Amino acid sequence: MSAFIVDPEHIHVLLWAASRPTSPYGPLVWYYDNPSREGRLTDDAIDTVGQMLVDENAASVNYRYDEDDAYIYAYQRPRYTTWSGVEIKALHCYEYQSCEHPAGAPAKPTLLPRLERRLIGELPGYDDAPWAISSLDTPPPNDGPTPTRHVTHRPSRCPRRCGHRLCGVFRCAVAGALGATGGCPPAAGMVRSPHL
Structure with a gap:
């Protein structure tokens, strides 16, 4: 850049x-x-x-x-x-x-x-967050929607090392679930990962 x-x-x-x-x-x-x-x-x-x-x-x-x-x-x-x-x-x-x-x-x-x-x-919830966390602490309930990641986040490579660029929200359509082994053909598309 x-x-x-x-x-x-x-x-x-x-x-x-x-x-x-x-x-x-x-x-x-x-x-x-x-x-x-x-x-x-x-x-x-x-x-x-x-x-x-x-x-x-x-x-x-x-x-x-x-x-x-x-x-x-x-x-x-x-x-x-x-x-x-x-x-x-x-x-x-x-x-x-x-x-x-x-x-x-x-x-x-x-x-x-x-x-x-x-x-x-100044972020919402910062003042209410614990200063230190121990094994006895529990996070506060999250009443809002689960944050989603977008394609604009820092991309990474397909876990199957085929060279396809991912961002954590998507996985290689041919690779299957994230973390699978094997290679992906170059024409593989990206689909939304059900795991994220």
């Missing part, structure tokens, strides 16, 4: 997620320079932090492809503020797009993990 400069809206969503007031955490704070300096996402700093993220992303793309399409960043409230959980994936996308060059911005190494921890802590 190739690296690219993320859209300003992508940065808006990340900064919106980091700056919205959450209890009991308060404003997002991170430390850098061998934790002697503190960064705090305030209204006065939001454009600077956004520009730091854009510059980091552009430096990564430039290092990889010798292209520099950085832009001047100015924070705006995102077009939509009902993302709920998608911010974590947007953060992972940003991290991937900004990982190509060896030297990172001074605040980046601690800002992004702090944001990720905050977003995970």
